[in-house]
Amino acid sequence: MINAVRSLGRRGIETLWRGGVMARFFWLVITSSTMSFRRFSLTIREIYFAGVMSLVIIMVSGLFVGMVLGLQGFETLQKYGAEETMGVLVALSLVRELGPVVSALLFASRAGSAITAEIGLMKATEQLKAMDMMAIDPIARVVAPRFWAGVISMPLLAALFSAMGIFGGYVVGVALIDIDPGVFWSNMQAAVDFRYDVLNGFVKSIVFGIAISIIATFEGFDAEPTAEGVSRATTRTVVTSALTVLLLDLVLTAFMLRGVH
């Protein structure tokens, strides 16, 4: 019993300590970001790897999620004779919640894990040490461009996810179920508010982008420099990012809804 409490306490302290180290790392990344903007080509290169290379999975997933939403929504809405508001259901679900959250989860799995593995392997093969010995700060040269690439890519990917999802909903609603396209779009236009729906979704995706990018870069930088260490760090990135995104979504949604009512 004593051992269990001791172990719990030790884990608690370790988690707290790790959180503190990550906060310091975050501050270091922010203060070392000048190069990422002065030499923007470094960040553009990382946007290509993190963002552009994630396009396929994000767009295809968005399309399918939108189509499924359309089918499920139609099934429920028709019971109340409100199937013409299917476009509203699809758009609000995607723009407010599913777009930012699902694209963040996909981004963490696709790009976050790749960032961790890349930085972790650079550490294991002493490339970061070599860079440091060359008087080049690895945080400024390697970490910061990847961090900002993630922050910039995430809202764009979330927007694309939502756009593809709405298109998926349109295909199901208009092409398969035969809802009038004018009704589909006009209901959506009337119900979706730019400030409370689109902008809030955008804010969420930026916050998720910051969280995933800092977790991914930190885990890579902090990885044990062995094959097993890098593998564990990659897993930690995906798990921690997913949990963080869901927790942040709850908190942000609570604040945003409070703003509406």
Added chain:
Amino acid sequence: MRTAYWFNATSLSHRSNTANHIFPLNQTNSTPLVEIDDVNFAYGKRPILKGISLKVQRGKVVAIMGGSGCGKTTLLRLIGGQLRASQGRIMVDGQDVGTLDADAMYAMRRKMGMLFQFGALFTDMTVFDNVAFQLREHTDLPEDMIRDLVLMKLDAVGLRGTAKFFPSELSGGMARRVALARAVALDPMLIMYDEPFAGLDPISLAVVGQTIRRLNDALGATSIVVTHDVVESMQIVDYLYFVSEGRIVGQGTPDEIRASTEPFIKQFVHAEADGPTPFHYPAKSYADDLGLTLPKGAA
């Protein structure tokens, strides 16, 4: 903190044999480039270096030798400022490495080159880009000049023809030589080599060894080679230090080392399995470990 420099004619007598290094006011080329004085270092509670003192004279190739885990690489990392000594002083080019702030440390590292044990080449860049990396980061040289400099460095290590290759396309020896070209890209005054001969075939080993000596003399640099390869290092270095259990246990020129009767040096140079460095790692008695009990009356 900036150091005053002589810019008048008298400074010529205080220049090193490298034309491109101007030494601070308080220095002459007779002062050692690296001076380590009574340095202690521990990883946590495990002591690695215990009161190490050594000097590396300018223009020389000096080897630091010793068995695996004796603290050789730690010593290099202390000189490069990647670790801080818990006690003692490390002077490089007249500056105390332990007291430098981040900017001063980076300014000093620009005058250093380091070859890592497995090269540590950037795997997402070609050989050319690896060697050009520091030139692009630290200078504003035009790209055509960088190209000429990089090809010159690659030619010096015999690998100009691999400029377009990626590190994954190189053999271990070639990667080590490319890393060497990268380490000397900015014509450093101090080049540090961490196990440059590890895992190389005899031909690559000889090529890397000769390249280290040739580059040191051509650049007028000073080199510190951390290694446990006795045969190769004796052929290329001017002076050797032997480290065992965190202490300097012997030193001398290659000829003095060959003639040494010091037990550790003798064991190391002649590759004897047992001696001051025991074959067995300290442990409780073998019988105890196997759970054997001796018969009554047995000694």
